[in-house]
Amino acid sequence: MSKLEGKVAVVTGGGSGIGRAISTLFAQEGAWVHILDLNPQGAEEVQQEIEDLGGKCSVHTCNVSDQEEVLAVVASIGRIDVLVNNAGIAHVGDVEHCSPADFDKVFQVNVKGAYNALFAVIPVMKANGGGAILNLASIAAWVGITDRFAYSMSKGAIFAMSLSVARDYMQDNIRCNSISPARVHTPFVDGFIAKNYPGKETEMFEKLSQSQPIGRMAQPAEIAKLALFLCSDDAGFITGNDYPIDGGFIKLNN
Template identity: 55%
Template sequence: MFDLKGKRAVVTGAASGIGLAIAELFAAHQADVVLLDLDAQKTAGAAKAIAEKTSASATGIACDVSRADSVAEAFSQAGGQLDILVNCAGIAHVGNLLSTTPEDMDRLYSVNVRGTYLCMQAAIKPMLEAKHGVILNLASIAATAGLTDRFAYSMTKGAVLSMTLSAAKDYISQGIRCNCISPARVHTPFVDGFLAKNYPGQEAEKMKALAQAQPIGRMGTPAEIAVLALYLCSDEASFLTGVDYPIDGGFFNLR
Protein backbone atom coordinates (compact mmCIF):
# COMPACT_ATOMS: atom_id res chain seq x y z
CA MET A 1 0.00 0.00 0.00
CA PHE A 2 0.90 3.66 -0.47
CA ASP A 3 3.34 2.90 -3.28
CA LEU A 4 4.27 6.14 -5.07
CA LYS A 5 6.60 4.56 -7.62
CA GLY A 6 6.41 6.38 -10.93
CA LYS A 7 4.90 9.50 -9.33
CA ARG A 8 6.57 12.88 -9.07
CA ALA A 9 5.88 15.17 -6.13
CA VAL A 10 6.71 18.83 -5.51
CA VAL A 11 6.85 19.80 -1.83
CA THR A 12 7.19 23.43 -0.75
CA GLY A 13 8.77 24.45 2.54
CA ALA A 14 10.66 21.18 2.21
CA ALA A 15 14.05 22.05 3.71
CA SER A 16 12.88 21.47 7.29
CA GLY A 17 9.98 20.53 9.55
CA ILE A 18 6.79 19.06 8.12
CA GLY A 19 7.78 19.67 4.50
CA LEU A 20 11.05 17.79 4.93
CA ALA A 21 9.33 14.88 6.70
CA ILE A 22 6.83 14.62 3.84
CA ALA A 23 9.53 14.72 1.16
CA GLU A 24 11.52 12.03 3.01
CA LEU A 25 8.53 9.73 3.41
CA PHE A 26 7.37 10.17 -0.17
CA ALA A 27 10.86 9.31 -1.42
CA ALA A 28 10.95 6.26 0.87
CA HIS A 29 7.76 5.15 -0.91
CA GLN A 30 9.48 5.55 -4.28
CA ALA A 31 8.20 8.95 -5.41
CA ASP A 32 10.60 11.26 -7.20
CA VAL A 33 10.56 14.43 -5.12
CA VAL A 34 11.29 18.07 -5.87
CA LEU A 35 11.98 20.14 -2.76
CA LEU A 36 11.23 23.88 -2.90
CA ASP A 37 12.37 26.25 -0.17
CA LEU A 38 13.74 29.76 0.24
CA ASP A 39 17.25 28.75 1.39
CA ALA A 40 19.08 27.36 -1.65
CA GLN A 41 21.91 25.70 0.28
CA LYS A 42 19.65 24.11 2.87
CA THR A 43 17.24 22.88 0.19
CA ALA A 44 20.02 21.33 -1.89
CA GLY A 45 21.44 19.64 1.22
CA ALA A 46 18.05 18.18 2.17
CA ALA A 47 17.54 16.83 -1.35
CA LYS A 48 21.02 15.29 -1.38
CA ALA A 49 20.42 13.57 1.95
CA ILE A 50 17.11 12.13 0.71
CA ALA A 51 18.68 10.86 -2.51
CA GLU A 52 21.45 9.15 -0.55
CA LYS A 53 18.95 7.39 1.72
CA THR A 54 16.53 6.20 -0.95
CA SER A 55 16.50 4.95 -4.52
CA ALA A 56 14.25 7.84 -5.54
CA SER A 57 15.30 11.01 -7.31
CA ALA A 58 15.40 14.11 -5.13
CA THR A 59 16.02 17.64 -6.42
CA GLY A 60 16.30 20.83 -4.41
CA ILE A 61 15.31 24.17 -5.95
CA ALA A 62 15.41 27.58 -4.27
CA CYS A 63 12.02 29.29 -4.44
CA ASP A 64 10.35 32.31 -2.86
CA VAL A 65 6.72 31.20 -3.01
CA SER A 66 5.48 34.77 -2.49
CA ARG A 67 6.93 35.85 -5.86
CA ALA A 68 5.25 34.84 -9.12
CA ASP A 69 8.52 34.94 -11.07
CA SER A 70 10.31 32.73 -8.55
CA VAL A 71 7.50 30.17 -8.54
CA ALA A 72 7.36 30.14 -12.34
CA GLU A 73 11.13 29.63 -12.55
CA ALA A 74 11.12 26.87 -9.93
CA PHE A 75 8.36 24.89 -11.65
CA SER A 76 10.10 25.42 -14.98
CA GLN A 77 13.31 23.99 -13.50
CA ALA A 78 11.38 21.08 -12.05
CA GLY A 79 9.92 20.35 -15.52
CA GLY A 80 8.40 17.05 -16.56
CA GLN A 81 5.36 15.38 -15.09
CA LEU A 82 3.77 16.52 -11.88
CA ASP A 83 1.52 14.10 -10.02
CA ILE A 84 1.50 15.59 -6.52
CA LEU A 85 1.86 19.07 -5.02
CA VAL A 86 2.14 19.53 -1.26
CA ASN A 87 2.08 23.14 -0.04
CA CYS A 88 3.92 23.32 3.30
CA ALA A 89 5.64 26.71 3.02
CA GLY A 90 4.28 29.11 5.61
CA ILE A 91 5.12 31.67 8.28
CA ALA A 92 3.51 32.52 11.62
CA HIS A 93 2.75 35.65 13.62
CA VAL A 94 1.75 36.51 17.18
CA GLY A 95 -0.80 39.29 17.52
CA ASN A 96 -4.46 40.17 17.94
CA LEU A 97 -6.61 42.56 15.90
CA LEU A 98 -5.23 45.69 17.55
CA SER A 99 -1.56 44.70 17.62
CA THR A 100 -1.42 43.34 14.05
CA THR A 101 -0.12 45.98 11.65
CA PRO A 102 -0.95 46.28 7.94
CA GLU A 103 2.62 45.23 7.27
CA ASP A 104 2.11 42.08 9.35
CA MET A 105 -1.03 41.25 7.38
CA ASP A 106 0.72 41.77 4.05
CA ARG A 107 3.71 39.63 5.07
CA LEU A 108 1.53 36.73 6.24
CA TYR A 109 -0.71 36.98 3.20
CA SER A 110 2.21 37.03 0.75
CA VAL A 111 3.58 33.67 1.89
CA ASN A 112 0.66 31.71 3.30
CA VAL A 113 -2.08 32.75 0.88
CA ARG A 114 -0.41 34.16 -2.23
CA GLY A 115 2.35 31.52 -2.06
CA THR A 116 -0.14 28.67 -1.84
CA TYR A 117 -2.19 30.15 -4.69
CA LEU A 118 0.85 30.64 -6.95
CA CYS A 119 2.08 27.07 -6.45
CA MET A 120 -1.41 25.61 -6.94
CA GLN A 121 -1.77 27.60 -10.15
CA ALA A 122 1.64 26.45 -11.43
CA ALA A 123 0.85 22.81 -10.62
CA ILE A 124 -2.67 22.69 -12.03
CA LYS A 125 -1.52 23.25 -15.62
CA PRO A 126 0.50 20.01 -16.06
CA MET A 127 -2.11 18.13 -14.00
CA LEU A 128 -4.86 19.24 -16.37
CA GLU A 129 -2.80 18.10 -19.34
CA ALA A 130 -2.30 14.69 -17.72
CA LYS A 131 -5.93 14.57 -16.50
CA HIS A 132 -4.85 13.50 -13.03
CA GLY A 133 -3.10 14.90 -9.97
CA VAL A 134 -3.29 15.53 -6.25
CA ILE A 135 -2.92 18.84 -4.43
CA LEU A 136 -2.52 18.79 -0.66
CA ASN A 137 -2.37 22.04 1.31
CA LEU A 138 -1.27 22.56 4.90
CA ALA A 139 -3.97 24.52 6.68
CA SER A 140 -4.24 24.55 10.49
CA ILE A 141 -6.70 24.18 13.33
CA ALA A 142 -6.42 27.99 13.33
CA ALA A 143 -8.54 27.98 10.16
CA THR A 144 -11.63 26.86 12.03
CA ALA A 145 -10.92 27.47 15.73
CA GLY A 146 -10.34 30.67 17.63
CA LEU A 147 -6.74 30.83 18.85
CA THR A 148 -5.46 33.58 21.12
CA ASP A 149 -3.12 36.10 19.44
CA ARG A 150 -3.17 34.43 16.03
CA PHE A 151 -5.32 36.94 14.14
CA ALA A 152 -3.33 37.22 10.89
CA TYR A 153 -2.19 33.59 10.91
CA SER A 154 -5.76 32.36 11.37
CA MET A 155 -6.91 34.55 8.49
CA THR A 156 -4.34 33.03 6.15
CA LYS A 157 -5.08 29.44 7.10
CA GLY A 158 -8.80 30.04 6.67
CA ALA A 159 -7.97 31.21 3.15
CA VAL A 160 -5.93 28.06 2.50
CA LEU A 161 -8.91 25.94 3.53
CA SER A 162 -11.26 27.92 1.27
CA MET A 163 -8.89 27.70 -1.70
CA THR A 164 -8.65 23.94 -1.17
CA LEU A 165 -12.41 23.45 -1.28
CA SER A 166 -12.79 25.73 -4.30
CA ALA A 167 -10.09 23.94 -6.33
CA ALA A 168 -11.50 20.54 -5.37
CA LYS A 169 -14.90 21.60 -6.73
CA ASP A 170 -13.55 23.18 -9.90
CA TYR A 171 -11.31 20.30 -10.99
CA ILE A 172 -13.05 17.16 -9.74
CA SER A 173 -14.25 16.28 -13.23
CA GLN A 174 -10.71 16.60 -14.62
CA GLY A 175 -9.31 13.89 -12.36
CA ILE A 176 -7.64 16.21 -9.85
CA ARG A 177 -8.12 15.79 -6.12
CA CYS A 178 -7.51 18.58 -3.62
CA ASN A 179 -7.51 18.22 0.17
CA CYS A 180 -5.91 19.93 3.15
CA ILE A 181 -4.54 18.92 6.52
CA SER A 182 -5.16 20.97 9.66
CA PRO A 183 -2.62 20.11 12.35
CA ALA A 184 -2.70 21.31 15.91
CA ARG A 185 0.70 22.25 17.36
CA VAL A 186 3.57 20.30 15.80
CA HIS A 187 7.06 20.36 17.30
CA THR A 188 9.42 21.51 14.57
CA PRO A 189 12.64 23.55 14.54
CA PHE A 190 10.40 26.45 13.54
CA VAL A 191 8.60 26.21 16.89
CA ASP A 192 11.90 26.31 18.80
CA GLY A 193 13.01 29.39 16.87
CA PHE A 194 9.60 31.01 17.18
CA LEU A 195 9.59 30.66 20.98
CA ALA A 196 13.17 31.88 21.30
CA LYS A 197 12.32 35.00 19.26
CA ASN A 198 8.95 35.86 20.78
CA TYR A 199 9.30 34.54 24.35
CA PRO A 200 12.98 34.83 25.35
CA GLY A 201 13.58 33.29 28.75
CA GLN A 202 10.12 31.70 28.78
CA GLU A 203 10.77 28.93 26.26
CA ALA A 204 10.24 25.99 28.64
CA GLU A 205 7.05 27.47 30.06
CA LYS A 206 5.62 28.23 26.62
CA MET A 207 6.64 24.81 25.28
CA LYS A 208 4.71 23.16 28.09
CA ALA A 209 1.66 25.32 27.35
CA LEU A 210 1.80 24.40 23.67
CA ALA A 211 1.98 20.71 24.56
CA GLN A 212 -0.93 20.92 27.01
CA ALA A 213 -3.15 22.71 24.45
CA GLN A 214 -3.80 19.26 22.97
CA PRO A 215 -5.85 16.94 25.20
CA ILE A 216 -3.45 14.14 24.30
CA GLY A 217 -0.82 16.07 26.27
CA ARG A 218 1.84 16.71 23.67
CA MET A 219 2.52 18.30 20.32
CA GLY A 220 2.47 16.28 17.13
CA THR A 221 5.57 15.34 15.19
CA PRO A 222 6.39 16.09 11.54
CA ALA A 223 6.57 12.33 10.89
CA GLU A 224 2.96 11.91 12.05
CA ILE A 225 1.77 14.62 9.67
CA ALA A 226 3.79 13.04 6.87
CA VAL A 227 2.01 9.69 7.27
CA LEU A 228 -1.38 11.37 6.79
CA ALA A 229 -0.01 13.27 3.78
CA LEU A 230 1.25 10.01 2.28
CA TYR A 231 -2.19 8.45 2.54
CA LEU A 232 -4.02 11.46 1.09
CA CYS A 233 -1.64 11.69 -1.86
CA SER A 234 -1.67 7.97 -2.62
CA ASP A 235 -4.05 6.02 -4.83
CA GLU A 236 -5.54 4.46 -1.67
CA ALA A 237 -7.22 7.85 -1.09
CA SER A 238 -8.62 8.10 -4.62
CA PHE A 239 -12.19 8.49 -3.28
CA LEU A 240 -11.26 11.52 -1.15
CA THR A 241 -11.38 15.11 -2.30
CA GLY A 242 -12.53 18.44 -0.91
CA VAL A 243 -11.85 17.48 2.70
CA ASP A 244 -10.03 19.23 5.56
CA TYR A 245 -8.38 16.61 7.78
CA PRO A 246 -7.69 17.60 11.41
CA ILE A 247 -4.74 15.89 13.06
CA ASP A 248 -4.92 17.54 16.41
CA GLY A 249 -4.45 15.30 19.45
CA GLY A 250 -8.12 15.69 20.38
CA PHE A 251 -8.11 19.51 20.14
CA PHE A 252 -11.57 19.87 18.59
CA ASN A 253 -13.58 17.08 20.14
CA LEU A 254 -12.02 16.43 23.55
CA ARG A 255 -11.37 19.87 25.00
Protein backbone atom coordinates (compact mmCIF):
# COMPACT_ATOMS: atom_id res chain seq x y z
CA MET A 1 0.00 0.00 0.00
CA SER A 2 1.15 3.54 -0.70
CA LYS A 3 2.55 5.33 2.35
CA LEU A 4 -0.06 8.11 2.38
CA GLU A 5 -3.05 6.29 0.93
CA GLY A 6 -6.26 8.11 1.82
CA LYS A 7 -4.47 10.97 3.61
CA VAL A 8 -5.08 14.66 3.06
CA ALA A 9 -1.89 16.73 2.98
CA VAL A 10 -1.35 20.49 3.01
CA VAL A 11 1.95 21.77 1.58
CA THR A 12 2.71 25.48 1.80
CA GLY A 13 4.90 26.82 -0.98
CA GLY A 14 4.21 23.64 -2.92
CA GLY A 15 4.44 25.25 -6.34
CA SER A 16 8.22 25.16 -6.77
CA GLY A 17 11.49 23.68 -5.56
CA ILE A 18 11.37 21.48 -2.47
CA GLY A 19 7.63 22.05 -2.07
CA ARG A 20 6.99 20.87 -5.61
CA ALA A 21 8.98 17.69 -5.03
CA ILE A 22 7.14 17.02 -1.76
CA SER A 23 3.74 17.65 -3.34
CA THR A 24 4.33 15.33 -6.30
CA LEU A 25 5.80 12.52 -4.18
CA PHE A 26 3.02 12.73 -1.59
CA ALA A 27 0.44 12.54 -4.37
CA GLN A 28 2.22 9.53 -5.90
CA GLU A 29 2.01 7.90 -2.47
CA GLY A 30 -1.77 8.29 -2.34
CA ALA A 31 -2.35 11.64 -0.62
CA TRP A 32 -4.80 14.28 -1.77
CA VAL A 33 -2.41 17.22 -1.82
CA HIS A 34 -3.55 20.78 -1.18
CA ILE A 35 -0.98 23.35 -2.25
CA LEU A 36 -1.03 26.78 -0.61
CA ASP A 37 1.05 29.14 -2.70
CA LEU A 38 1.24 32.83 -3.52
CA ASN A 39 2.07 31.95 -7.14
CA PRO A 40 -0.93 30.16 -8.68
CA GLN A 41 0.83 29.58 -12.00
CA GLY A 42 3.59 27.43 -10.52
CA ALA A 43 1.14 25.60 -8.27
CA GLU A 44 -1.23 24.88 -11.16
CA GLU A 45 1.66 23.40 -13.14
CA VAL A 46 2.31 21.03 -10.23
CA GLN A 47 -1.40 20.23 -10.05
CA GLN A 48 -1.45 19.34 -13.74
CA GLU A 49 1.62 17.14 -13.34
CA ILE A 50 0.02 15.31 -10.41
CA GLU A 51 -3.31 14.85 -12.17
CA ASP A 52 -1.62 13.60 -15.34
CA LEU A 53 -0.14 10.83 -13.18
CA GLY A 54 -3.55 9.98 -11.74
CA GLY A 55 -3.13 11.77 -8.43
CA LYS A 56 -5.28 14.29 -6.57
CA CYS A 57 -4.25 17.91 -6.06
CA SER A 58 -6.00 21.17 -5.25
CA VAL A 59 -4.45 24.63 -5.48
CA HIS A 60 -5.25 27.49 -3.12
CA THR A 61 -3.78 30.91 -3.86
CA CYS A 62 -2.81 32.07 -0.40
CA ASN A 63 -0.45 34.46 1.35
CA VAL A 64 0.68 32.41 4.34
CA SER A 65 1.59 35.57 6.26
CA ASP A 66 -2.13 36.52 6.29
CA GLN A 67 -3.82 34.52 9.04
CA GLU A 68 -7.34 35.15 7.78
CA GLU A 69 -6.45 33.79 4.35
CA VAL A 70 -4.89 30.68 5.86
CA LEU A 71 -7.86 30.07 8.17
CA ALA A 72 -10.28 30.39 5.26
CA VAL A 73 -8.35 27.93 3.10
CA VAL A 74 -8.00 25.39 5.90
CA ALA A 75 -11.73 25.64 6.66
CA SER A 76 -12.49 24.92 3.00
CA ILE A 77 -10.34 21.78 2.99
CA GLY A 78 -11.92 19.99 5.93
CA ARG A 79 -9.97 17.00 7.23
CA ILE A 80 -6.18 17.37 7.23
CA ASP A 81 -3.82 14.53 8.13
CA VAL A 82 -0.47 16.03 7.15
CA LEU A 83 0.92 19.58 7.20
CA VAL A 84 4.22 20.54 5.61
CA ASN A 85 5.34 24.09 6.37
CA ASN A 86 7.66 24.68 3.45
CA ALA A 87 6.95 28.26 2.26
CA GLY A 88 9.89 30.57 2.86
CA ILE A 89 12.11 33.33 1.54
CA ALA A 90 15.78 34.20 2.01
CA HIS A 91 17.76 37.35 2.71
CA VAL A 92 21.46 38.10 2.33
CA GLY A 93 23.08 40.37 4.87
CA ASP A 94 24.49 40.62 8.37
CA VAL A 95 22.66 42.54 11.10
CA GLU A 96 24.05 45.88 9.85
CA HIS A 97 22.75 45.17 6.36
CA CYS A 98 19.31 43.98 7.37
CA SER A 99 16.80 46.82 7.37
CA PRO A 100 13.65 46.71 9.50
CA ALA A 101 11.70 46.05 6.30
CA ASP A 102 14.00 43.16 5.37
CA PHE A 103 13.72 41.65 8.84
CA ASP A 104 9.95 42.00 8.96
CA LYS A 105 9.50 40.46 5.51
CA VAL A 106 11.49 37.36 6.40
CA PHE A 107 9.72 37.07 9.73
CA GLN A 108 6.26 37.46 8.22
CA VAL A 109 6.74 34.71 5.63
CA ASN A 110 9.06 32.23 7.33
CA VAL A 111 7.97 32.49 10.96
CA LYS A 112 4.47 33.93 10.99
CA GLY A 113 3.58 31.93 7.90
CA ALA A 114 4.42 28.68 9.70
CA TYR A 115 2.64 29.89 12.84
CA ASN A 116 -0.49 30.74 10.85
CA ALA A 117 -0.60 27.27 9.32
CA LEU A 118 -0.03 25.61 12.69
CA PHE A 119 -2.70 27.82 14.29
CA ALA A 120 -5.22 26.87 11.61
CA VAL A 121 -4.44 23.19 11.14
CA ILE A 122 -3.80 21.88 14.66
CA PRO A 123 -7.44 22.26 15.82
CA VAL A 124 -8.52 20.35 12.70
CA MET A 125 -6.04 17.56 13.44
CA LYS A 126 -7.18 17.41 17.07
CA ALA A 127 -10.79 17.03 15.98
CA ASN A 128 -9.82 14.26 13.56
CA GLY A 129 -7.77 12.24 16.04
CA GLY A 130 -4.24 13.32 15.14
CA GLY A 131 -1.83 14.01 12.32
CA ALA A 132 1.75 14.62 11.28
CA ILE A 133 3.44 18.00 10.93
CA LEU A 134 6.76 18.68 9.25
CA ASN A 135 8.44 22.08 9.33
CA LEU A 136 11.30 23.06 7.04
CA ALA A 137 14.14 24.43 9.14
CA SER A 138 17.72 24.70 7.84
CA ILE A 139 21.35 24.10 8.66
CA ALA A 140 21.24 27.83 9.48
CA ALA A 141 19.40 26.82 12.67
CA TRP A 142 22.41 24.73 13.69
CA VAL A 143 25.52 26.65 12.61
CA GLY A 144 26.51 30.21 11.83
CA ILE A 145 26.14 31.04 8.14
CA THR A 146 27.81 34.20 6.85
CA ASP A 147 25.45 37.02 5.87
CA ARG A 148 22.24 35.17 6.75
CA PHE A 149 21.17 37.06 9.89
CA ALA A 150 17.42 37.32 9.22
CA TYR A 151 17.18 33.92 7.53
CA SER A 152 19.00 32.22 10.40
CA MET A 153 16.68 33.95 12.87
CA SER A 154 13.66 32.57 11.06
CA LYS A 155 14.93 29.01 10.82
CA GLY A 156 15.99 28.99 14.46
CA ALA A 157 12.40 29.92 15.26
CA ILE A 158 11.10 27.04 13.14
CA PHE A 159 13.41 24.64 14.99
CA ALA A 160 12.12 25.83 18.38
CA MET A 161 8.45 25.98 17.38
CA SER A 162 8.64 22.39 16.18
CA LEU A 163 9.78 21.22 19.60
CA SER A 164 7.06 23.21 21.31
CA VAL A 165 4.30 21.81 19.12
CA ALA A 166 5.61 18.26 19.53
CA ARG A 167 5.59 18.64 23.32
CA ASP A 168 2.18 20.28 23.57
CA TYR A 169 0.19 17.98 21.29
CA MET A 170 1.49 14.48 21.96
CA GLN A 171 -1.69 13.64 23.86
CA ASP A 172 -3.66 14.59 20.75
CA ASN A 173 -1.78 12.08 18.60
CA ILE A 174 -0.10 14.87 16.66
CA ARG A 175 3.55 14.36 15.76
CA CYS A 176 5.76 17.31 14.81
CA ASN A 177 9.28 17.19 13.42
CA SER A 178 11.52 19.41 11.34
CA ILE A 179 14.22 18.85 8.76
CA SER A 180 17.28 21.00 8.16
CA PRO A 181 18.51 20.89 4.58
CA ALA A 182 21.84 22.25 3.46
CA ARG A 183 21.84 23.80 0.00
CA VAL A 184 19.35 22.26 -2.41
CA HIS A 185 19.49 22.86 -6.17
CA THR A 186 16.18 24.54 -6.96
CA PRO A 187 15.10 27.37 -9.28
CA PHE A 188 15.15 29.51 -6.13
CA VAL A 189 18.89 28.89 -5.75
CA ASP A 190 19.56 29.67 -9.41
CA GLY A 191 17.61 32.93 -9.10
CA PHE A 192 19.33 33.74 -5.81
CA ILE A 193 22.78 33.34 -7.38
CA ALA A 194 21.82 35.35 -10.47
CA LYS A 195 20.48 38.20 -8.34
CA ASN A 196 23.27 38.40 -5.79
CA TYR A 197 26.31 37.35 -7.84
CA PRO A 198 25.74 38.64 -11.40
CA GLY A 199 28.48 37.58 -13.78
CA LYS A 200 29.80 35.00 -11.31
CA GLU A 201 26.97 32.48 -11.52
CA THR A 202 29.07 29.45 -12.49
CA GLU A 203 31.77 30.25 -9.94
CA MET A 204 29.27 30.74 -7.11
CA PHE A 205 27.27 27.64 -7.99
CA GLU A 206 30.43 25.55 -7.74
CA LYS A 207 31.48 27.25 -4.51
CA LEU A 208 28.09 26.67 -2.90
CA SER A 209 28.06 23.07 -4.13
CA GLN A 210 31.47 22.34 -2.66
CA SER A 211 30.51 23.81 0.72
CA GLN A 212 28.80 20.47 1.40
CA PRO A 213 31.51 17.91 2.24
CA ILE A 214 29.74 15.43 -0.03
CA GLY A 215 30.64 17.78 -2.90
CA ARG A 216 27.25 18.75 -4.31
CA MET A 217 23.90 20.29 -3.50
CA ALA A 218 20.94 18.07 -2.65
CA GLN A 219 18.20 17.44 -5.18
CA PRO A 220 14.63 18.36 -4.17
CA ALA A 221 13.56 14.73 -4.60
CA GLU A 222 16.02 13.69 -1.88
CA ILE A 223 14.45 16.12 0.58
CA ALA A 224 10.98 14.90 -0.40
CA LYS A 225 11.86 11.29 0.43
CA LEU A 226 12.81 12.22 3.99
CA ALA A 227 9.65 14.32 4.27
CA LEU A 228 7.57 11.35 3.13
CA PHE A 229 9.05 9.06 5.76
CA LEU A 230 8.52 11.54 8.60
CA CYS A 231 4.91 12.22 7.57
CA SER A 232 4.02 8.55 7.10
CA ASP A 233 2.93 5.98 9.66
CA ASP A 234 6.40 4.43 9.32
CA ALA A 235 7.61 7.29 11.54
CA GLY A 236 4.85 6.81 14.12
CA PHE A 237 7.35 6.72 17.02
CA ILE A 238 9.20 9.87 15.94
CA THR A 239 8.30 13.32 17.23
CA GLY A 240 10.16 16.39 18.47
CA ASN A 241 13.24 15.82 16.32
CA ASP A 242 15.12 17.77 13.68
CA TYR A 243 16.83 15.87 10.89
CA PRO A 244 19.75 17.51 9.09
CA ILE A 245 19.86 16.42 5.46
CA ASP A 246 23.05 18.23 4.67
CA GLY A 247 25.71 16.19 2.87
CA GLY A 248 27.82 16.29 6.04
CA PHE A 249 27.72 20.10 6.37
CA ILE A 250 27.11 20.33 10.11
CA LYS A 251 29.42 17.63 11.45
CA LEU A 252 31.97 16.95 8.71
CA ASN A 253 32.90 20.49 7.57
CA ASN A 254 36.39 20.59 9.07
